[in-house]
Amino acid sequence: MNAIVRPWPAGRVVSAADRARDLDDRLAESSALAVRVAFSVLRNRADAEDVAQEAFVRASRRLGALRDRDRFRAWLVRLTWRMAIDWQRSGRRRGTREDAVARLAPQHGDAEVDVAARERATRLWQAIDALPERLRLVLVLAAIDGHTTREVAALAGLPEGTVKSRLFEARRRLQEQLR
């Protein structure tokens, strides 16, 4: 996935420029991931970006300790997921969840087709919402960037076998509900 970067050598003085460059690298490779994870929970781009930003701020406090980029991404994903759920529960969500439906059912001009597409999109999100959290995170991570089960396992901090079984279960439940 990403190259492993060694921790800052002990006793090395890390310049502000080094830190800024390091942060830029992390932002470039992980910001989309964080926003997508947050969006999968909040279904609103503005809220998702707010949560992802806050997650980055918190993660930046541990940049020195999480020099291994894979570990950083995994940590960021779990932090973002948790923060998005907290954000949702706290009632701070400012937008409706229409963003997500609109993304799945863009307007084509044919009213009948558009209505049907929106209905299906709504059903899909409802089905995803109905999934238990443990299945939902795995499903979302598998959907983002076409992650393999090994990558999902690394990001979610789970054994690969567990990811496979959860993904299978999530797919099965979704198909049942969408049938």
Added chain:
Amino acid sequence: MRVGRMDADDPVQTLADALDLEPSSGFGARVRDGIEADRAARRRTWRYAMAVAVPAAVALVVVWSAHRPIDEQPRAMSSRAGAVMPSETRVAATTTEDASASTERSGVAVAARATGESPRRNEERHGKARVARNAWRAFAAAPVVVPRGQLEGVRQLASAAASGRVRIGPSLADWAAGVQPEAAALQAPDPIRVPALDVEPIVN
């Protein structure tokens, strides 16, 4: 984003389409601003801690140390089991002031052993001035075990009493006058027991 993949057979792919979004153009700048603001806030917190919280904590510790109960203050007791004569007593005979202060301090420890009541409890019941008197009485009345190495100190105490710097009771005076420290050190079990240490400082 692919459109029209709303079939129920591939929900993961459909979800992937829905989540195929990029952060807005200003996202990176906002994150950097947020991180900078966070660092500034933490620096302010650190400065506040250094300027206010740490000195306050140190002051608190100092005040607490000064006022903590007397039984929690350090005592220089002999390390030998059963030896309750504090090492300060050896010094006590040198000057009247030393004898007064150190024997009184030591007396509190002896009082605790003699009465089975902690000095703190005693202090709670009687107040600080009273506890000092009680401690002194308990110290004077309690049998004192003198380790072999401190026999010379006891002899010096008797000598100090003879010179008028401290006053000792008759039992101790008799004992001190009759004892041959060298012989006692050779023959007596260690430690040996002195009947009572009746010492009273003479305050000029």
